[in-house]
Amino acid sequence: MRRxxxxxxxxxxxxxxxxxxxxxxxSAGPAAQRFVIVAEESQVTYRVAETLFRDGNRLNIAxxxxxxxxxxxxxxxxxxxxxxxxxxxxDISTFRTDSTRRDRAIRxxxxxxxxxxxxxxxxxxxxxxxxxxxxxxxxxxxxTGELKVRGVVRxxxxxxxxxxxxxxxxxxxxxxxxxxxxxxxxxxxxxxxxSENEVRLELRFIARSAP
Amino acid sequence: MAIKLVxxxxxxxxxxxxxxxxxxxxxxxxDQDTVEDARGDRVRLFPxxxxxxxxxxxxxxxxxxxxxxxxxxxxxxxxxxxxxxYFTRPKVEFHxxxxxxxxxxxxxxxxxxxxxxxxxxxxxxxxQVMLETVxxxxxxxxxxxxxxxxxxLRDLLAHLD
Numbered sequence: 001m002r003r004x005x006x007x008x009x010x011x012x013x014x015x016x017x018x019x020x021x022x023x024x025x026x027s028a029g030p031a032a033q034r035f036v037i038v039a040e041e042s043q044v045t046y047r048v049a050e051t052l053f054r055d056g057n058r059l060n061i062a063x064x065x066x067x068x069x070x071x072x073x074x075x076x077x078x079x080x081x082x083x084x085x086x087x088x089x090x091d092i093s094t095f096r097t098d099s100t101r102r103d104r105a106i107r108x109x110x111x112x113x114x115x116x117x118x119x120x121x122x123x124x125x126x127x128x129x130x131x132x133x134x135x136x137x138x139x140x141x142x143x144t145g146e147l148k149v150r151g152v153v154r155x156x157x158x159x160x161x162x163x164x165x166x167x168x169x170x171x172x173x174x175x176x177x178x179x180x181x182x183x184x185x186x187x188x189x190x191x192x193x194x195s196e197n198e199v200r201l202e203l204r205f206i207a208r209s210a211p
Numbered sequence: 212m213a214i215k216l217v218x219x220x221x222x223x224x225x226x227x228x229x230x231x232x233x234x235x236x237x238x239x240x241x242d243q244d245t246v247e248d249a250r251g252d253r254v255r256l257f258p259x260x261x262x263x264x265x266x267x268x269x270x271x272x273x274x275x276x277x278x279x280x281x282x283x284x285x286x287x288x289x290x291x292x293x294x295x296x297y298f299t300r301p302k303v304e305f306h307x308x309x310x311x312x313x314x315x316x317x318x319x320x321x322x323x324x325x326x327x328x329x330x331x332x333x334x335x336x337x338x339q340v341m342l343e344t345v346x347x348x349x350x351x352x353x354x355x356x357x358x359x360x361x362x363x364l365r366d367l368l369a370h371l372d
Contacts, residue, residue, distance in 0.1 A: 047232075049283060061236070061283060138340040140307055159306040161340065174279070176305050200281065200305050202232070 031078040035169045035207035037071045037088075042205035044069055044090055050187075050195040062102065062195070064095040073207055075164060080133045085123045085143075092149070093117035110187060116150045124155075136165045143173070152182045158201075167209040174202045212330045214353065214371045216320070217267055218313060220336035221278040221285055221303075224357040225364075228254045231288060232281045238291040246291045254288055259365040264297045266368055273325070275316055276301035277309040277334065277345075309334075309341050310348035317349075335367060 048062045071088035093113040097103055107114040123145035130139065139162050147156040154177075162171035178197050179186050186195040219225045228234075234248040241247050244256040267274050274297050278285055282303040289295045300319050302312035313334065317327060329350040335357055336342055342354040355361050355370060 047281065059283065061281070063235075138338065140340055140344055159308060161307050174305050174307070 031076050032074045032082075032084075033077065034210050035073045035075060036210040037069055037073075037205050037207045039067050039069050041067075042069055042203070043067050044095075045202045045204075046095065047200040047202070048186075048195050048198070050193050052193050053191055060193075062097055062099075064097045064103075064106075066091065066094040066096065068094040069203075069205070071207075072210070073169065075169065077133060077164075079131075081129045081131065083129065085126070088121045090119045090121075091117050092119045105187075110184060112150065120148045121156070122146045122148075133164065136163060138163045149182055154181055158203075169207040170205070171207075172202070172204050174200065176200050212328070214272060214333045215331040216273045216275065216299075216327055216333070217367070217371075218275045218277050218316070218332065218334045220309075220338075220341065220357070221276065221280060223337040224257075224335055225260055225276075226254050226256050226288075228252075231284055234284060236284060236287050238287055240291050244292065246288055256292065257364050259363055261294075263364045263367060264294070268297060270371070272371065273299045273320075275299050276303060277312040277316070277336075278303045279305070279307040279309070281305060307341070308344070309336070310345045313345055313349060313352070333367070333370065335361075335364075 044066050046062075046064045050060050050062055052058045052060050068091035069088065070090075072086050074084040074086075076082040092111065093107055094117075095103065095106065095113070123143055125144045126141055127144075128139060128141040133139075141160045141162060142157055143160055144155065144157045146153050156175060156177060158173045158175040160171055160173040162169065164170075177199050179195075179199060180197055186197045188194045222228055222230055231254055234252050234254065235250050236248060238246040238248055238254075241253070244261060245253055247253050264274060276285075276298055278301075280303050282305075285303045286295070286301075289298070289301075300316055302309075302316055304312055313332075317332070320327060329352045333353045333355065334342065334345055335355045337357040337359075339356055339359075342356055345352055346354060353370070355367055357364070361367055361370075
């Protein structure tokens with residue numbers, strides 16, 4: 001579960017980026033409009049399956065969430081493929097589950113997010129951007145980029161659905177990653193629990209037009 | 212050409228819940244068509260859903276699932292509602308690319324000796340983008356948008372021939 005937190009962060013970043021074309025820094029063209037992610041209305045979630053040995057080997061899903069996410073996207077409505085996404089950052093030390101004990105272990109022992117609280121996602125490509133866009137149309141995109149967690153950088157791809165309507169950009173992104181790809185082993189406590197290696201990351205975000 | 216396979220989405224298509232990924236197992240069955248998660252969040256089949264599944268099975272039409280969701284949760288709901296036996300190779304995966312899910316499903320059915328043409332497949336989903344993506348990738352699969360093309364799941368029974 002400790003490793004899950006890093007992955008989750010990466011997912012959030014990717015999702016935000018996925019909203020539009022990939023780019024290290026948003027660049028505003030004449031038709032560009034800047035959108036800023038509204039942290040209070042967005043949420044990053046990680047889910048990891050775990051087997052609880054003391055509960056009849058019951059399968060549980062650990063769910064951690066945070067809304068400490070920052071990023072912005074520049075949208076070109078007339079030429080969507082010119083849109084740009086900036087670096088997305090997430091404070092992974094703020095992930096919370098239903099267990100304060102689990103959260104503390106993630107912050108201090110496994111993920112060490114107390115020492116490395118910031119995760120970054122830098123997009124490098126976006127697939128699926130259309131040549132033109134109809135207001136309110138839902139798009140399915142694939143966003144690939146470099147996800148950095150605890151100093152480990154991994155190429156990561158997220159699937160993203162996004163809708164632009166007026167001054168609001170709304171999206172949901174998901175990806176599955178492996179803890180071991182980011183230098184962690186799945187949490188395993190003898191006689192108590194064993195987590196799966198796979199982490200499902202999800203970002204639901206709202207970004208609003210800003211000056 | 213007659214439909215031989217009907218594929219359903221789950222959220223807002225098969226049941227009245229916008230996102231069961233946010234629910235928390237275990238699930239408790241409240242009545243024939245409703246389950247409740249550990250926090251009291253209810254998932255209820257749309258009216259006529261079970262009737263449609265039964266009618267499709269009675270006609271010998273295969274039924275499957277293509278859902279962007281968490282399989283651990285969706286399958287627990289299916290089990291709690293007693294629906295698992297209706298579905299052939301249901302696809303519940305953590306990404307929105309239902310074209311890939313359905314391509315995989317059709318490949319597995321073909322390997323089982325059930326080769327289907329796209330025109331023999333009906334895909335039902337509440338989101339237009341999902342229907343378009345599947346048609347673009349897999350050809351002339353027939354589609355219905357839940358809540359738009361049909362207001363009641365039972366209406367799909369008129370689209371099988």
